[in-house]
Amino acid sequence: MQYVAKNVSVIGDTGFSPKVKEASGTNIDRCYQCLTCSLDCPVAFTMDYLPHQVVRLVQLGLRRKVLTSDAIWICANCETCATRCPKDVAIPRVMDTLRAMALQEKVVEKGKDIVVFHHTFLSNIRRWGRQYELSLLLQIKFKTRDFFSDLGLGLRILWQGKLKLRPPRLKDVTGVRAIFRRIDQSLARGEWT
Numbered sequence: 001m002q003y004v005a006k007n008v009s010v011i012g013d014t015g016f017s018p019k020v021k022e023a024s025g026t027n028i029d030r031c032y033q034c035l036t037c038s039l040d041c042p043v044a045f046t047m048d049y050l051p052h053q054v055v056r057l058v059q060l061g062l063r064r065k066v067l068t069s070d071a072i073w074i075c076a077n078c079e080t081c082a083t084r085c086p087k088d089v090a091i092p093r094v095m096d097t098l099r100a101m102a103l104q105e106k107v108v109e110k111g112k113d114i115v116v117f118h119h120t121f122l123s124n125i126r127r128w129g130r131q132y133e134l135s136l137l138l139q140i141k142f143k144t145r146d147f148f149s150d151l152g153l154g155l156r157i158l159w160q161g162k163l164k165l166r167p168p169r170l171k172d173v174t175g176v177r178a179i180f181r182r183i184d185q186s187l188a189r190g191e192w193t
Helices: 016-024 036-040 051-059 063-067 080-084 091-104 113-128 133-144 151-159 173-188
Strands: none
Touching: 016 051, 016 091, 036 051, 036 080, 051 063, 051 091, 063 091, 080 091, 113 133, 113 173
16 A cells, blocks of 8 residues: 555645644644554545545645545544544544635635535534434535436435434524634634634
């Protein structure tokens, strides 16, 4: 297994790695590429760069390569990598930071389905206080214009009552919205980049 993809220049942005370290609160310099994170990652098989490779690309300052990768969006933040890392490198925090940077720098391809899912997922939580699956499904279908690829499955799930027709009730929706406001304010101050 190779550590960094072939034909990748190792001369990068020297300010990128310190910026990621500061914003994520994670010392990625501690990573010595033991591969534990990648070997234990349940979604690694779908990534263009494995978790240890993402960390290495950040260490090398390869900003564009990392911020345009699918890996930062595919990471499920399950914490498996962070739990098993012998050097306590919190890769999920790094992935969150990289996603925020990619969005702020607008380096994400327009219409990229995974980014559409990310935005829609978060906007539903902001609105309802928790996830409302039917709303999520319908919004993604309209935004991606992919109406029929899994229509049969969707109808079966709806028929079986697994998708609730009404949004969930949460007592403290205003508390969840306050969290989003604080995040928006810190992004506006540039604290994430």
